[in-house]
Amino acid sequence: MSSSMREALADTIAADGDLRSPEWRRAVLDIPRHEFLRGGFFHRTDEGGRTGWEPVRPENETWLSACYSNESLVTQIAGTVVPADIDGRIHRQPTSSSTLPGLVVRMLEELEVQDEMRVLEIGTGTGYSTGLLCHRLGDHLVTSVEVDEEVSARARTALGTVGYHPTLVVGDGLKGHAAEAPYDRLIATCGVMSIPGEWLEQVRPGGRILATVSGWLYSSELASLTVRADGTAAGRLLGGEVSFMLARPQIPPPLGVLPDLSDGTERECIVAWDVLNDWAARFVAQLAVPKAQRFSLALEGGVFDVLLDVESGSWAALRKAEGRWIVREGGPERLWAQVEDHVTRWRKEGSPGLDRFLITAAPGEHMATWTR
Incomplete structure (x- = not known):
């Protein structure tokens, strides 16, 4: 049954214009997303005016079809809570998810990988996007970094189930993984405040970085940057209101004691x-x-x-x-x-769209400008 669901998912993503090449279509058809969601996910509820999350586990009759929906599925709440941990509802913030497949595929298409390219992925998550990369390139060319040890362990199990054993690293993705550098491509499935210097150092000149740049106002955009010989990178925003959770080290601090708003x-x-x-x-x-x-x-x-x-x-x-x-x-x-x-x-300047923005990155900072 899941094979027909995978085909329907591929058709949906293609109809939206995000799936364009036969190589990535084959990957979507061959990689079973449900294997990366064996631990279940959370369904959002908004009863009583509060956002809550209820577990959906494999024994639930809606679980399999939801796995092949073109939707993001929350897999962890509050940094530690997974669907197996609770019955009922939890009112906390999501901290990990399986990104909607259409966005995953769009990003992989935008990455423009070629055979024998070495890729660093920041944010393993469930491992589904890692599995697609392994299918396209071979697992010996894929390195993926995940900050959460338990999330990484679950991804390792799922990837092994579908026959792949890439290099999986537990650590701060903002630091990359120098041991396997240089990389031809880097793709990040978390938002960043700025492009880390380690990424620029670990991607070879002429290589590409695909990452979502954001801030604490939470308007984020996908940026495609080419690394230059001087250690900087330049490129453009791709548009489309792409949104990811911020990298955990860059989550905003508590507001603390508020200022006296009668001053000023x-x-x-x-x-x-x-x-x-x-x-x-x-x-x-x-x-x-x-x-x-x-x-x-x-x-x-x-x-x-x-x-x-x-x-x-x-x-x-x-x-x-x-x-x-x-x-x-x-x-x-x-x-x-x-x-x-x-x-x-x-x-x-005429309020140019975000796809008209150019972005330049140096270690720890980026600058965006727009063109008419």
């Missing part, structure tokens, strides 16, 4: 808060304030929308009054002024 300087906004509701505009804003977190507070005087950079202590609190947006800013940096500067310049 108040003025009328040039750009309204609701600009952050637009994915592309929020990405532009995030370029200005990558370490700012956003949230809302109900205080005396109304509801305030807040940006806070915990590291610098800078903040901006916005409220709407009589049809106007008012901002109060405090700390060493004027966060909303920086957002306004970036967004205003982007709008003056």
